[in-house]
Amino acid sequence: MMKEYWNDNDFNRNMRRKKLKRHTSRGFTLGLCCCLTAMILAFGLTVNHIPPAVDKQPDAHLSKNTVANTDFDTGLTTDTQSIADETTWCLILVNKWNPIPEDYEADFTELANGQLVDTRIYPALQEMLDAARSDYVYPVVVSGYRTTEKQQSLMSEKIADYKSEGYSDTAAVSKAETWVAVPGTSEHQLGIAVDINADGIRSTGKEVYKWLDLNSYKFGFIRRYPAGKTEITGVIDEPWHYRYVGIDAATEIYNQGICLEEYLNKIN
Ligand SMILES: [Zn+2]
Structure with a gap:
């Protein structure tokens, strides 16, 4: 059972690599993403880890997004472009002072509970959730990618x-x-940030937040809005909101007790 499980993950990793290369073509359309995301607007708690038999399933399957496999001449080889993408895409800064670029595009993977995340963060997210469970902590991704319309409706509510x-x-x-990001300034609109809570049955929110706080950096995620950094991030303490930045950046941010804005200031 466990062997099959890991094979599933490996499969997803391989798919990710393929898709990353395709991303360099920039040939896919946002329209496809919109069609898919229209299907996932409910927040509901996941059922994908209960009962234990289901626990062995991966949290996600690849979404049915298709990507136009057309290579454009970028002036870079695919490998060079991929390396550049690897170091920049996950360090994009989005906050109330830095809205999402209008031409931002991503490819998504759908979690078992219908939430979408950027396909590039899925393997790390899966590994993090698995690691938490192996420590008897049971997290649930309650919010991933949001469309502008979804963000607007949260704000209106x-x-x-x-x-x-x-x-x-x-x-x-x-x-x-102070609670909801103005549409166009939410990291959820990137698809590389997730809100993670407890399953409410086997773990409490406090247990999940503590585990994530201590361990998420090992998987490339940071607690994006720590207490004490509100003036810099523009967002109050949110122990449930995790953002992917890659393991190197996450480790440095964690070790130095800084936020993403401070980290980016240092490296730029
Ligand atoms: Zn969030």
């Missing part, structure tokens, strides 16, 4: 909540923006 509590329009917007 939050504003409505504050208005119903008696806040003025302006105050409600301002309060909502």
